[in-house]
Amino acid sequence: MKNYFKRRLLPCVLTVVLLTNEAKPQEIERWDNRVSSGHEPAGIQWFKDAKFGMFVHWGLYSQLAGTWKNKNYYGSGEWIMNRARIPAAEYAAVAQQFNPVGFDAEEWAKFARQSGFRYMVVTAKHHEGFAMFDSKVSDFNVVKASPYGKDPMKALSEAVRKEGLHFGFYYSQYLDWHEANGGGNDWDFDESRKDYQRYYQGKSVPQIKELLTHYGPLGILWFDMPGGLSKEQTQAMIDTLHALQPDALFSSRVGQGLGDYRDFGDSEVPPLPVAGAWEAIYTHNDSWGYISHDMNFKSSGEIIRLLAGTASKGGNLMLNIGPDGTGRLPAYSQKYLLETGSWLGRFGESIYGTTYGLVPAQPWGVTTSKPGKLYLHIFERPSNGRLLIPDFDAAVSAIYQLDTHQPLRWKKRGSAIEISIGTLSDKRNTVLVVAYKGTPRKFDLTTPLTVSAGYKENPLDAVFARLHGSAKIESLTFSHYFGDWKHATCVTGMSRPEDSVSFLARITDPGDYKVLLEYACPPENSRQEGTLLFDGKEYKFETLRTSKLEEGNPILFIRHPVAIVTVPKAGLYTLRLSAAQQGSALFSLKSVILEPVD
Numbered sequence: 001m002k003n004y005f006k007r008r009l010l011p012c013v014l015t016v017v018l019l020t021n022e023a024k025p026q027e028i029e030r031w032d033n034r035v036s037s038g039h040e041p042a043g044i045q046w047f048k049d050a051k052f053g054m055f056v057h058w059g060l061y062s063q064l065a066g067t068w069k070n071k072n073y074y075g076s077g078e079w080i081m082n083r084a085r086i087p088a089a090e091y092a093a094v095a096q097q098f099n100p101v102g103f104d105a106e107e108w109a110k111f112a113r114q115s116g117f118r119y120m121v122v123t124a125k126h127h128e129g130f131a132m133f134d135s136k137v138s139d140f141n142v143v144k145a146s147p148y149g150k151d152p153m154k155a156l157s158e159a160v161r162k163e164g165l166h167f168g169f170y171y172s173q174y175l176d177w178h179e180a181n182g183g184g185n186d187w188d189f190d191e192s193r194k195d196y197q198r199y200y201q202g203k204s205v206p207q208i209k210e211l212l213t214h215y216g217p218l219g220i221l222w223f224d225m226p227g228g229l230s231k232e233q234t235q236a237m238i239d240t241l242h243a244l245q246p247d248a249l250f251s252s253r254v255g256q257g258l259g260d261y262r263d264f265g266d267s268e269v270p271p272l273p274v275a276g277a278w279e280a281i282y283t284h285n286d287s288w289g290y291i292s293h294d295m296n297f298k299s300s301g302e303i304i305r306l307l308a309g310t311a312s313k314g315g316n317l318m319l320n321i322g323p324d325g326t327g328r329l330p331a332y333s334q335k336y337l338l339e340t341g342s343w344l345g346r347f348g349e350s351i352y353g354t355t356y357g358l359v360p361a362q363p364w365g366v367t368t369s370k371p372g373k374l375y376l377h378i379f380e381r382p383s384n385g386r387l388l389i390p391d392f393d394a395a396v397s398a399i400y401q402l403d404t405h406q407p408l409r410w411k412k413r414g415s416a417i418e419i420s421i422g423t424l425s426d427k428r429n430t431v432l433v434v435a436y437k438g439t440p441r442k443f444d445l446t447t448p449l450t451v452s453a454g455y456k457e458n459p460l461d462a463v464f465a466r467l468h469g470s471a472k473i474e475s476l477t478f479s480h481y482f483g484d485w486k487h488a489t490c491v492t493g494m495s496r497p498e499d500s501v502s503f504l505a506r507i508t509d510p511g512d513y514k515v516l517l518e519y520a521c522p523p524e525n526s527r528q529e530g531t532l533l534f535d536g537k538e539y540k541f542e543t544l545r546t547s548k549l550e551e552g553n554p555i556l557f558i559r560h561p562v563a564i565v566t567v568p569k570a571g572l573y574t575l576r577l578s579a580a581q582q583g584s585a586l587f588s589l590k591s592v593i594l595e596p597v598d
């Protein structure tokens with residue numbers, strides 16, 4: 001089953017990586033060469049403005065809740081049929097227990113609006129093959145095969161639109177473990193005898209046509225896990241389907257580099273702003289489909305910062321919730337999303353309708369923008385009450401707190417702006433507004449990073465590194481359980497003294513700073529000597545062994561304190577790192593952290 005996932009999913013992950021950077025596979029896009037998605041459909045504006053979508057995975061797997069024959073599964077619960085190798089006939093019988101009497105379309109829709117979501121995408125059919133809607137194409141659907149006997153998607157599509165949100169369907173167009181010709185099921189069916197064309201023509205396309213005809217205007221058709229079609233065939237399918245609803249946006253997982261907007265990998269936000277319409281998808285706990293024993297929910301603070309962080313790069317966040325088999329939303333999902341909604345009620349102006357921030361991530365937080373306004377999302381209050389916006393050269397007319405409209409004192413400090421802040425109203429994220437005239441200078445990789453004694457830690461992230469020799473930036477992908485993907489942007493390839501990285505920092509306070517290196521280092525790379533160069537002095541260290549880097553296992557990052565450096569006076573400093581001798585790659589470096597010594 002792991003193998004299957006590797007064979008099927010990883011090529012897909014790779015495709016996405018390839019898609020996002022034509023030039024060098026694996027290497028991530030940098031600030032200085034961000035691209036727009038090229039063609040942009042006319043009806044895309046609502047999507048770009050919406051910023052926050054609710055994803056819903058709901059199907060027979062929700063009834064199983066992560067347990068099959070007394071064994072608990074962890075990770076992506078909607079993959080349980082595959083992971084437990086459940087025969088299609090036996091799995092189909094689960095439908096007889098599926099009776100979501102607790103489902104209330106109006107309640108979901110109202111919850112979605114109150115949580116601040118602006119669109120909803122729900123699984124009409126996932127890889128298990130069960131249609132959660134009334135389908136004439138296959139009897140394996142909620143109306144015919146379950147005691148519920150009603151079409152929940154009909155009620156939901158209407159209720160969601162009534163609350164003023166855009167409504168869309170997820171449809172697994174290729175993987176279908178219920179069907180002999182569907183992709184993916186190799187435990188019941190012989191892969192070599194599958195006729196994917198027959199599957200597309202006989203079930204997939206006809207069912208998608210039903211979705212496009214019977215459920216009103218769809219904002220989105222969210223495809224997933226493409227396969228079995230050439231680029232020409234994919235385009236032909238898109239054309240046939242789009243003809244039914246030209247305004248519905250098709251997600252990029254329709255395959256072959258096509259689609260109306262970009263989706264990144266699961267749980268992935270690009271490290272720097274990306275132009276054009278795009279969406280990051282995350283789930284509220286560690287699974288997309290409901291798992292009763294998965295209690296690892298993100299708090300409202302985490303959601304709010306994830307949303308602001310995604311918006312600061314220019315994208316939407318679509319956050320998944322997994323309702324249970326009775327049709328109820330998990331209690332923690334309700335609680336933390338409603339809290340998020342009330343934050344959006346006060347600070348929504350800094351999220352909806354914004355574009356990526358003009359100032360890159362700072363030790364205090366992130367920024368988003370609108371014409372003439374820069375929004376500062378403060379995650380971390382500087383302990384000295386002085387907040388710095390580096391290199392901001394537009395004419396500032398006022399700075400105030402967004403929720404209270406309380407004006408703040410500020411002054412120019414060289415090329416920077418220093419704001420005096422008192423207490424902040426929300427310790428998860430308080431937003432300040434900088435109103436200005438003119439066009440501020442564009443940030444790029446030559447802009448110094450900010451380091452100040454006002455923050456417990458000042459991270460210099462890999463993505464801002466200047467690269468020399470063969471040093472390069474890579475995105476490492478890994479998971480903890482199964483399908484709960486994580487991504488880390490790292491510098492790799494530092495195997496010779498000339499393969500160095502450097503960071504330019506504006507250090508605002510003199511004093512001593514502890515330097516910590518955050519990295520992963522597989523056994524074969526450990527016990528090598530590295531050099532840190534700062535302010536004309538050299539410091540040596542030896543790399544420590546963490547764990548093997550494997551996609552299916554957690555990558556362990558450690559924070560290795562390597563030196564204390566002294567900053568004689570405020571100003572610009574370069575910090576450089578390299579291997580002391582030629583060897584294998586030193587490590588995968590995630591960030592360099594400067595901590596003021598107290």
Ligand code: JFZ
Pocket residue numbers: 009012013016076078079224225264265266281288483485
């Ligand atoms: C897919 C599904 O297999 C999964 O069950 C869930 O629905 C998720 C939203 O999408 O999983 C993927 C698909 C693509 C990538 C990763 C996981 N990818 O491109 O990185």
